[in-house]
């Protein structure tokens with residue numbers, strides 16, 4: 001019997017192998033990432049408090065894009081077999097880098113499962129009923145095209161259902177399941193209908209990538225790096241052109257929070273095209289890319305509001321400056337750092353006591369037994385050495401960075417008529433499509449933190465909260 005978490009680990013490994021053959025720059029990225037991680041551990045010591053090195057080395061997130069609620073539900077069934085559940089709702093249809101999708105991330109929920117293998121897949125659903133992007137006629141034709149394709153073969157879905165019910169699969173079935181699941185996300189050799197792909201591209205490159213082909217594919221696979229600034233420089237030295245900056249919080253002297261990401265465009269990939277006269281020709285498409293990320297501490301809602309305010313303040317200040325090119329990137333980094341130094345706590349302890357970030361708590365084992373009674377407040381418990389706090393790693397995504405990742409890799413802007421009405425999408429509508437609950441990321445972190453705090457307080461003889 002292969003249990004769920006082993007299926008997940010094997011799936012992540014197989015996808016990584018396939019993606020490496022499809023996108024050679026990904027292999028370079030993995031090599032550089034592994035080297036940087038080793039160097040960082042040698043320099044700074046073990047990153048234990050934000051996940052062990054084994055976890056970090058194996059850690060990946062992928063991104064896929066699907067066209068219909070049915071396809072999303074089926075993707076959800078495949079991921080459920082791997083112990084990955086929908087968490088969070090991301091609406092990427094607004095703002096300067098708007099794309100016609102809404103998204104969730106499939107990932108393990110529990111701490112032990114995350115520690116075993118935290119594989120996650122950012123999954124986006126096309127929104128053809130959003131009239132700002134698609135008119136009636138195009139939406140109807142998209143519906144017809146998508147309704148005819150099958151992304152996940154019935155045999156795969158049958159095995160997925162058995163794996164979900166049974167918490168795993170017998171060896172032979174596991175192998176078959178993993179083969180079918182990996183194949184479902186591999187690039188297809190099927191010719192792309194050029195006219196149809198072009199028509200969709202005029203609306204949105206993302207719409208063409210989703211609705212212009214008969215299969216889905218992994219869009220990127222992202223390793224986790226411990227020093228993303230070093231990685232950025234090293235990849236540039238390898239001759240790979242990175243996007244102009246690292247998205248998310250700046251590099252600074254305080255704690256690493258949330259998520260910092262950067263990416264590079266993959267080279268064009270050879271694809272077969274079907275022309276209007278039926279001939280099949282060779283061509284190229286350039287839609288996939290490489291991405292890497294560094295993960296920090298999960299923020300509470302209050303912490304997140306602070307983060308969003310600091311980001312907005314950085315934007316305001318950089319918009320006022322008139323530098324361009326690499327000067328602009330350096331300027332942005334310096335401005336962001338200054339904004340953070342003025343507005344964000346500089347220590348983990350302050351993040352904990354101000355309720356800005358999530359930690360797990362445990363009674364300190366080292367405290368001398370001096371007959372004193374523990375104080376009641378969190379700050380005093382931490383200061384006087386009664387409790388230790390360990391950061392909870394941020395396991396999710398940032399909508400603004402996601403939009404940046406989408407945008408930085410598009411050659412054409414999406415056409416959007418903001419006079420028309422948006423289609424109403426929210427987490428509930430996504431949950432209905434999935435036929436599964438969409439979990440609230442904040443509630444997951446809060447639960448875990450509070451459970452450990454209650455236990456720790458009980459162990460110290462205090463009232464649980």
Ligand code: OOG
Pocket residue numbers: 062063064065122124219261291397398401402403405406
């Ligand atoms: C997903 C983009 C979002 C991230 O890391 O924020 C994403 C996509 O390109 O399909 O993967």
Ligand code: NI
Pocket residue numbers: 061062063122220222291405
């Ligand atoms: Ni990504």
